[in-house]
Each structure stands twice: as structure tokens, then as C-alpha cells.
Amino acid sequence: MIVTQCWDDGVHDDIRVADILRKYNAKGTFNLNPGLHKSTRELSWNFKTPSGISKEVYRLGIDEFKSTYEGFDIAGHSMTHPHPTAIPLEAWQSEVADCKKWLEDFFGFEVRGFAYPFGQYSDPVKEVVRECGHTYARTVTNVDKPFPPEDPMALHSHCHFLSPDFMQKFEKVRNEDGIFYFWGHSYEICSEQMWSDFENKIKAISKTSGVKWEFIADLI
Numbered sequence: 159m160i161v162t163q164c165w166d167d168g169v170h171d172d173i174r175v176a177d178i179l180r181k182y183n184a185k186g187t188f189n190l191n192p193g194l195h196k197s198t199r200e201l202s203w204n205f206k207t208p209s210g211i212s213k214e215v216y217r218l219g220i221d222e223f224k225s226t227y228e229g230f231d232i233a234g235h236s237m238t239h240p241h242p243t244a245i246p247l248e249a250w251q252s253e254v255a256d257c258k259k260w261l262e263d264f265f266g267f268e269v270r271g272f273a274y275p276f277g278q279y280s281d282p283v284k285e286v287v288r289e290c291g292h293t294y295a296r297t298v299t300n301v302d303k304p305f306p307p308e309d310p311m312a313l314h315s316h317c318h319f320l321s322p323d324f325m326q327k328f329e330k331v332r333n334e335d336g337i338f339y340f341w342g343h344s345y346e347i348c349s350e351q352m353w354s355d356f357e358n359k360i361k362a363i364s365k366t367s368g369v370k371w372e373f374i375a376d377l378i
């Protein structure tokens with residue numbers, strides 16, 4: 159079976175996620191909003207954790223991009239994370255095209271994928287992402303069988319990484335020798351227990367016989 163994953167928003171906890179993925183030779187794609195990052199790390203917002211604690215979320219500095227994402231794939235998430243269907247189509251076009259160009263100029267490789275901010279899209283929004291040269295765009299919809307996608311510009315996943323039935327879904331796909339796809343935000347990992355649970359998941363997947371990690375863009 160194949161396993162693929164992606165992470166949104168380019169925040170400081172991506173460093174720890176990336177380190178865990180490297181430790182278990184897991185491939186992953188990070189979806190970035192280059193227009194929201196300063197040259198150095200900056201406090202961005204307070205995330206309310208499930209236990210009601212407020213957690214500071216920092217956007218990575220551009221000076222941390224290369225070391226954080228070395229060896230991983232990068233996909234677009236728009237320049238500034240607007241609601242795609244709430245802005246004029248020309249503005250959306252710039253958000254998508256400028257993002258792809260920025261990331262390609264910076265990282266030096268082709269940016270093939272995209273993730274819709276807030277998971278929001280419409281037919282014209284999808285068309286812009288396709289016209290800008292992306293091969294797929296991820297939604298936040300969960301489905302039983304994301305691959306092969308009916309429409310790669312509305313690529314769904316199996317589940318979010320904190321989904322209570324994550325391992326059951328993984329096992330089901332394993333029995334079918336299919337492609338398992340999950341996504342998340344690293345800032346949602348907000349205690350040492352959660353970090354340990356996450357590492358155990360990645361470790362369990364990597365140690366499962368027959369598992370091959372792939373980048374999403376290589377599966378389209």
C-alpha cells in the first residue's frame with residue numbers, strides 16, 4: 159500500500175513534524191502561504207487547544223524554510239490565505255499564480271500541488287488553480303476512496319490526522335492495498351502526549367510491511 163500526507167499553513171510546529179517524518183523516512187507535502195511570512199519567525203495567532211488552553215502559533219521565518227522543508231515536497235496554499243470564493247476572481251488568480259511563482263523561485267523546483275484555504279472552492283476557483291499549472295488541489299472533505307480522484311482539482315483525503323478512526327481507516331486501506339491519504343495542521347499538536355501519539359502513528363505506519371510513502375503529486 160501507499161501512504162501520503164500533507165500539512166497546511168507553514169507554522170513553527172512543522173519543524174517538529176518534519177523531524178519525526180525524517181526519522182521514519184516518511185514523505186510529506188507542506189502547503190505554504192508565502193505572502194504571510196516575514197524574513198524571521200513571527201507570532202501569528204493564539205490557537206485554542208481542545209483542553210481550552212491558548213497556544214501561541216508562530217509562522218516560520220522565510221529564513222527557516224529551507225532547513226525545515228529540506229527533502230519534502232512543497233505545494234501552494236495561496237499567497238495570503240483568503241476565503242477563495244469570497245474575493246473577486248482576478249484577486250484569486252493573483253493569489254494562486256503569485257504563490258506558485260514565489261515558491262518555485264525560492265525552492266527551485268516545480269510546485270505541482272495546491273490546497274484550498276479553508277477548504278473552500280467553486281468551479282471558477284478550481285479552474286484558476288488548474289490554469290495556473292497545478293496538477294491537483296486538496297479539499298477538506300473526507301471520503302473512503304480518494305484515489306484515483308474523480309476531479310484532481312477537488313482531491314479529497316481519507317481523514318484528518320486527529321480523526322478518532324485514523325488507524326481503522328489506515329487498516330481498511332491496507333487490506334485493499336490502496337492509497338491512504340491524511341492531512342493536518344502541526345499547530346493542532348499541543349501537548350507532549352499528542353506529540354508522542356503522533357510519532358507513534360508515523361512509526362506504526364512506517365513499520366507496517368508493504369507500506370510505501372509517496373508525495374501526493376507523484377500519485378496524480
Ligand SMILES: [Zn+2]
Binds near residue numbers: 166235239
Ligand atoms: Zn490553511
